[in-house]
Amino acid sequence: MPSQQEIARIAEMRAVHSALLFLHNQEMEFRRWQRELAEIPAPPFGEAARSEWLEARFVAADLEDVQRDELGNVFGILKAQSAQPLVGVSAHLDTVFPLGTHLEAREDGNRIFAPGISDNAAGVVAMLAVASALKRAELRPACGIVFIGNVGEEGEGNLRGMRQIFSSKRWSQAIGTLLVVDGAGTDTYVTQALGSRRFEVTFRGPGGHSWSDFGVPNPIVLLSRALARFSDVATPENPRTTFNIGVVHGGTSVNSIPESATARVDLRSASGEELQKLEERLRECMNEAWTEVPVVFRAGEAKVRFTIEPIGDRPAAELPPEARILKIVRAVDAHLRIKSIPRLASTDANVPLSLGKEATTIGAGGDGGGAHTLREWFDCTNRDLGLKRILLILLALTGVHE
Numbered sequence: 001m002p003s004q005q006e007i008a009r010i011a012e013m014r015a016v017h018s019a020l021l022f023l024h025n026q027e028m029e030f031r032r033w034q035r036e037l038a039e040i041p042a043p044p045f046g047e048a049a050r051s052e053w054l055e056a057r058f059v060a061a062d063l064e065d066v067q068r069d070e071l072g073n074v075f076g077i078l079k080a081q082s083a084q085p086l087v088g089v090s091a092h093l094d095t096v097f098p099l100g101t102h103l104e105a106r107e108d109g110n111r112i113f114a115p116g117i118s119d120n121a122a123g124v125v126a127m128l129a130v131a132s133a134l135k136r137a138e139l140r141p142a143c144g145i146v147f148i149g150n151v152g153e154e155g156e157g158n159l160r161g162m163r164q165i166f167s168s169k170r171w172s173q174a175i176g177t178l179l180v181v182d183g184a185g186t187d188t189y190v191t192q193a194l195g196s197r198r199f200e201v202t203f204r205g206p207g208g209h210s211w212s213d214f215g216v217p218n219p220i221v222l223l224s225r226a227l228a229r230f231s232d233v234a235t236p237e238n239p240r241t242t243f244n245i246g247v248v249h250g251g252t253s254v255n256s257i258p259e260s261a262t263a264r265v266d267l268r269s270a271s272g273e274e275l276q277k278l279e280e281r282l283r284e285c286m287n288e289a290w291t292e293v294p295v296v297f298r299a300g301e302a303k304v305r306f307t308i309e310p311i312g313d314r315p316a317a318e319l320p321p322e323a324r325i326l327k328i329v330r331a332v333d334a335h336l337r338i339k340s341i342p343r344l345a346s347t348d349a350n351v352p353l354s355l356g357k358e359a360t361t362i363g364a365g366g367d368g369g370g371a372h373t374l375r376e377w378f379d380c381t382n383r384d385l386g387l388k389r390i391l392l393i394l395l396a397l398t399g400v401h402e
Contacts, residue, residue, distance in 0.1 A: 004331050006396065007328075007392060007396060015138060015139050016391070018137040019391060023384060024384055030125050033128065033129075034122065036053070037121045038103060038121040039104060042094045043094070044154060045152075051072040051149065058075075058076035058131070061076070061132045063077060063131060065079075069164065069165075071152070071160065071164050072093070074093075074148065074149040076146070078146075079144050080140055080142055080144040082142050082143045085174060086144045086145065086175050087141075087146075087177050087178075088146050088179065089181065089390070090150050090162070090179075090181070091124040091126070091148075091149060091150075092151070092152075092154070093120070093124060093161075094157055097115045103116070110379050111379050113376070113377045117378045118183050118368030118369070119368070119376070120181075120183060122184050122364040122365075122368060122378050123182050123183060123364045124149060126364035126365060126390060127181050128147075130394065131147045141394070142399030158314070159351055165351075166351050166355060175357070176357065177324075177359065178352045178358075179390070180347055180348045182361050182363070182364075183363050184364055184365065186362070187339065188341055188363065189361070191326065191342040192270050192318045193316055193318070194270060194344050195268065195275050195315055195317075195346075195350070196314045198266050198310070198313070199267075199279075200308075201262065201308050202223075202262040203226075203260065203286075203305075203306045204219060204306070204307075205218070205304040205305075209255070209257070216297070217293050220258055223263055224261075225289040226285045226289035227285070229288060230282050230285040231243075239269055239271040241270075241271065241274040242267075243266065243278060244265070244266045250262055264311065267279060282308070286308060314350050315350055315354035316354075319358065325358040325360055325393075328393055328397055332392045332396065333389070336388065348361070364386050364387075365384065365385050366378055366379050366380050366382055
């Protein structure tokens with residue numbers, strides 16, 4: 001198992017020094033990449049332009065077997081002589097911002113401002129920078145590395161890119177370990193995958209005029225009753241479990257009884273069992289509100305009804321305390337004198353962790369803030385430290401000799 005002494009040995013290799021010097025000297029190029037990438041729209045289910053950009057960068061970096069799958073996930077391989085399972089390093093391409101969002105990037109000193117500049121233009125650039133450094137220094141690790149720009153991490157993307165990768169026979173068998181680079185910073189690493197389930201809940205009825213049809217059940221009122229009941233549910237502090245009602249819509253005018261009312265509900269927990277309990281309570285509350293509707297309105301063509309449609313499901317999982325990747329991250333952080341802490345988060349690592357594979361998520365270095373807002377920023381100061389951390393973790397995972 002790699003110790004701090006082993007990490008120090010890797011860090012002292014001449015080829016590694018060459019890679020680190022490249023990473024230091026190319027900072028202005030990395031900033032250019034980051035601004036360029038942030039200005040390419042990548043709304044949910046619309047990441048194609050960014051996939052093309054990264055594919056071209058992988059080719060320019062001289063990675064092998066560069067390819068895109070049908071969803072838009074992009075792959076490039078640094079091959080090795082060994083037939084051991086590949087180590088994967090990934091960064092998601094998508095953002096939360098809808099098509100039409102103003103994406104122009106601007107710099108102010110060491111800070112770059114743009115929607116998505118940290119989450120996750122910083123992660124994609126860090127992955128690309130490390131791949132370029134490994135090729136430039138002619139480092140050949142003992143087992144191969146596959147670099148992945150994946151789609152569908154944010155929101156309703158529901159980890160679809162990572163699900164596709166690990167449902168593919170080729171990649172699920174080839175990738176043994178995954179390092180996910182997401183956002184800025186160097187002070188955390190993910191050991192627990194935060195599970196979530198998301199639902200769109202809807203009441204429907206005949207609707208009508210507010211005066212002449214008064215008394216017809218109102219879907220907005222029924223939905224409100226169900227959600228009010230659900231909001232009283234008690235959730236445990238350990239494992240921490242939460243819920244949120246984030247979107248509500250329905251109706252056409254103030255003097256119309258609406259035909260439908262819909263809400264979107266987000267449930268989260270580190271425990272799959274607690275998630276199941278929350279889902280069951282949500283279904284009970286919807287049914288309770290429906291059963292209070294007079295029987296005459298629950299039958300026939302104009303009957304009142306409700307639906308609960310799943311729109312997202314992220315598995316909860318945990319990295320075993322003895323996991324090799326965990327020991328390597330801690331050894332590298334000790335070597336670099338980084339005071340990092342484990343955290344619980346919902347990231348692309350959820351998928352491989354739920355399949356029993358070793359995976360964790362770390363930041364790209366630097367600093368950032370305003371994620372998921374138009375005021376998002378990334379501070380390039382100390383990007384070096386994050387890139388050095390990623391490089392040493394990868395080399396320790398794969399094994400490398402002078």
